[in-house]
Amino acid sequence: MIDYRRLRVALLGAGAVGSQVADLLIRHADELADRSGAALELAGIAVRDIDAPRDVDLPRELLTTDADTLIVGSDIVIELMGGIDTARAHILTALNSGADVVTGNKALLATHGAEIFDAADQVGASVYYEAAVAGAIPIIRPLRDSLAGDRVQRIMGIVNGTTNYILDRMDEEGAEMGDILVDAQRLGYAEADPTADIEGYDAAQKAAILASLAFHTSVPLDAVHREGITSITKTTMDAARHAGYVIKLLAVCERVTGRASASDRTAGSDEAISVRVYPALIRRSHPLANVHGVNNAVFVEAEAAGNLMFYGAGAGGVQTASAVLGDVVSAARRHIAGGVGVGESTRANLPVLDIGQVVTRYQVTLEVDDRPGVLARVAGILSEGRVSIATVEQTIQPSPDGEAGTGSARLVIGTHKALEQDLDETVKRLAGDDVVIRVASVLRVEGD
Known part of the structure; x- marks a missing residue:
C-alpha cells in the first residue's frame, strides 16, 4: 500500500452539493488518493445547524459551526455554502492561510472574483x-487551460436549466409560461422565488465568468446586459416556431473589432468584447436548439480550434459534486508537485461594449392597422432608422364585426x-406612429 502524503480538506456547507461531496470524499477516499497522489482527509464540515436534515447521512463528528477554526490548518478549502459576504470572508481567510480554494459560488466570483484571484496571486x-458554471459540464478548465493558446471569438451558452426547461416546454406544448413555472417549482427545478432564474441574474453571473476567462479580461457583473424571459408568451413562441426558430435564454460573449472607442483602445488595438444575456431566436438546425429540459450547453467558437460544443447536466447535487471533486484532485496534485499556483490571465484588459453597440439581426413583431399604405409606412420608418428589412410576413386579423379594412x-x-x-x-x-397599434415583441437572432 502506498503511503501517500496526507492533505487536510475543509468543507464549508453541506447542502445538496456539499453533502454529496462529503459522501464521495469519504466513500472513494482510496480511489481519490490514487488519482491525486495524496490522502485526502476530510477534516470537518462547517454548517449553520448541526441537526438540520440532509440528503446524505454524514458522520456527526465531522460537523461543526466553527468555520474559522476549521479553515486554519487546512490544505484545501471547499466553499459550497453560497451567499456572498460570509463566503468571501472565509475564502480570503483560507487563501491568506496558504490553502487552495475550490468553490462553486458563481455569484461571489461574478461580484468579487478580481479581489479573490488577486489574493490568491499574492x-x-x-x-x-469548475462547478460555478454549467454544473457537471467541464467548461472552465477547457477555457482556462485547453484554449489558452487559442483566440476565442464567441461563446453562446444555455447556462440556466430552469429557463431552458420552461422555454423548452412552451415550445413543445404550446403552453403559457406561468403554468410551466408552477410545474418547475413543484419538481424542484425552480425556487419558490424564481427571480434569479427567469430574470436572467443567474445566467448573467455565469456570463461574466465565462467572458473573463475566454477574453482574458476582468468583466464586472454590472457590465453584462441582462434580460429575462418574462416577456415571452405563447404567441411569441408560436411565431418563432412558424419561422423555423426556437427561443432560448442565451449568454452571449463575443470579441468584436472596430467598435472600441479611441479612449478605450489598448496598445493600439480596436478590439472590444460584448457580454449579454437575453432570450433570442436560434435556428432549429443549430446544436443549441436541441438542448432540452434542464440541460445546459456551451457553444464555443475559437480561431484555431473551430466550433466546440459542451453539453450535459447543468445542475444537481451529485452531478455538480463531480465537478467539485475534479477540482479537489487538481488542487491536491498541485500541493504534491509544489510551486506557486497559476493565476488568472486578465491582462488583455479589453473594453466591454454597451448593448447599444452590439450588431445582430432582429425579429420585430407589430400589430398594425389593416389599411392601405401601412406596410410602406413601416418600411419607411425602418429605412430611416438604418434598419434593413430581410423578410416580412403579414397576417390579417379581421375586425369583430367582419367588416373588411377595419381590423388589424x-x-x-x-x-x-x-x-x-x-x-x-x-x-x-x-x-x-399612428399606424402601429402596439409593438408585440422584439427578439434578437443569434447563431446565424
Missing part, C-alpha cells in the same frame, strides 16, 4: 471553480444585421 495559491394585421419583420441603438430608436418611432 500568496501563490490557486482558486478552482400582424407584421413579423426579420431584419438584416443592425446596430442595437439604431434598432432601439427605430422601434420607439414605430411604437409612437
